[in-house]
Amino acid sequence: MKRTLFIMLILTLFCAFAFGDSEQYSKGCSLIGEAEFDSADALADSMIKSGKNVHEGYTLKSSIYLSRYLVNKGDVAIFRNFDESIFSRAAAYTGGLPYTVDKETAAVSEGYLIKAIKAKPDWLTSYYTLCHMYSVSYNTDKLIGMIKRMKAQFPDNRDMIANFGDYAVNLYKRADFNSAVKVYKTLIEIYPKESLFSNDLAVLYVREGDYEKAVKYADKCMEIGNVDSITAMTVTSIYFSVEQYAKALKAAEIYSKLEGNDYHLAYKGMYQRLYKKPSWANTLKQFKKGEDNDVEFINLFIGQGDKADLKTLKISNIDSNLRMFALEIMGKENPKSLIININLAYDLLKYSLYSRSKKVMDRIYANVTLSKDEKREVDYYYAWALQNLADKSAADKYWSGLCEDDDAYIHDAAYYFLGINSAKADTDKALKYFKVINKSGSNTKYAQMADDMVNNINDADFKMPRMMDISNSLEMHPSDK
Incomplete structure (x- = not known):
């Protein structure tokens, strides 16, 4: 049901309408949203033939063409997980990734929209539709050209400016980071x-x-x-x-x-506490204007005095900056607490703050007596931090240690060494790690990633079925949650 609603919603994206548009155009958009494409098409043709609201007729034609294309692509799918980080283990996702439009379909849609703009050069809806289409079909240079044209043609339109960033986001969501950056840098230059x-x-x-x-x-x-x-x-x-x-x-x-609140006092007080400044409690007591959970959190933190503990973090939905401050404070004050410091290290890793996370884990190694399982967990996070800090020799050491036991960490470790040895064309070593993944990680993302990595190696031992049984390793895609 959710996926079907998603399809209906994206159809309407190609048919933006605003106050002042004709009743016929609004009706056409409604028909598209209901997937009544033949009726919408007939309406658009009649608008063009009549000579009235020709610009709206051509814009509808574009939207109809794009919407037919999307519906024909289907509304149920399973998507590979290409995330190589340690934070996502599923082999695949069910649900919806951002839709894209192929070049041929984009070219037809563009033709209709160019006609719409020629028919009424001051009607922004055609421009918006065209920019959106460019952004979901990877036509970055044309998108930038249209943005510059719109800026020159409508220099004082504030609503238009607010829309431009959405097109860069569209590119980023479709895994085109460089193009998204290019669009943003253009916008920064012209505005x-x-x-x-x-x-x-x-x-x-x-x-x-x-x-x-x-x-x-x-x-x-x-x-x-x-x-x-x-x-x-x-x-x-x-x-x-x-x-x-x-x-x-x-x-x-x-x-x-x-915002009319006093969060700066909460942040200032936590900063003072982190650096042992005696005024911290008085500063925090002044924090009154904020979300109820955050005020409760600060009051509990004050009440704990110089011995803050994890009870503070049991309050849900805490401001992320306050949570990070609390973990930093408690970690420094409780260097022997594994649960506090591992939570802090993990949060820092998720924010890609690898150097800070490594320092916290160094503190764990120095102060906590770890069981075998606890050490493997810390080693796992440490290896990921070192890998991202480009400390290869140290990362090799920790990933190598994680290859010694057949548990959840071995898949990540084997994939790490498979990548290194495949890049060096060391077939024997690559095969060793490929077999580890094939044996114990066939229902993880690493199985298909490993297959992709070595599929050009002409060795029968490397062959793996490309269609895996991934039914036990599916998750709803993050965009659908």
Whole structure:
């Protein structure tokens, strides 16, 4: 049911309508949303033939053509999991990945929309539809060209500016990071006084784990000024992540002023507590204007005095910055607590803060007596951090240790060494790790990834059935959750 509704919703994306559009156009959009394509097509043809609202008729024709294409692609699918991180183990997902449009279909749709724009050059709906189509068909250069044309033609349209970032997001969701960056950089260039595009690009870099570039664009947001509350919070979180606390607190003050709350006091008090400043409790007591859960969290934290513990984190839906502060504080104050420090290390890894996570795990190794299973878990996270820090010799050591026992960690470790040895064309060693995955990881994502990696090697021992029984390793795709 959810997937069917998803299909109906995306059909309407190709048929945007706004106040002032004709009744016929609105009716056509409704017909498309109901998948009544023949009726919608007949209506569009009549509009074009009559000579009235020709621009709307051609835009409907484009939307109908694209919608037929999407429906014919089907609405049920299983998608490979290409995520190589340690945070996703499923072999495949059920549900919907972002739809795409092939070049041939895009070209036909484009033809209709160009006619619509020629018929009425000041009607933005045709431009929006065309930009959306370019973004879901990987026509990045044409998209950028249309954005520049729209900027020149409609220089003062604020609503239009707000829409432009969506097209970069479309590309990013379709695994085209470089094109998304290219679009954002174009927007930053042609709208130098708009901070929202620098904000969005900073977020993109955070998702890719590139905090150096994220900070660069967070700085640019602050330089431009005139930020909204979303940008202020983005910048605050980025600065906190890289421990640039003075800049983070300044951005938090802007956020609090814009939102009419006093989160900057909560952040300031936690910062003071982290660095043992005696004024921390008095600062936190001033935090009153915030989400109920966050105020409760801060009050509990104050009540715990100098011995904060995990009871604090049992409050659900805590502000992410406050949670990270709490874990940092408790980790430093309780260096022998595995549960606190492993939670902190794991959270830092998920945010791609590998150096900080490694330091926390160094603290675990130095202060905690670990059982065999506990050590393997910490080693697993440590190996992932080292791999992403490009410390190959150290990463090799930890991944090698994880190959010694046949448990959940061996799949990741074997895949790591398979990649190294395949790149070196060391067939014998690659085969060793391929067999490990084939034997014990056939229902994980690594089985198909391993097959992809070695499918050009002419060796019968490398052959693996391409159609696996993955029914026990399916998850709902994140975009459908």
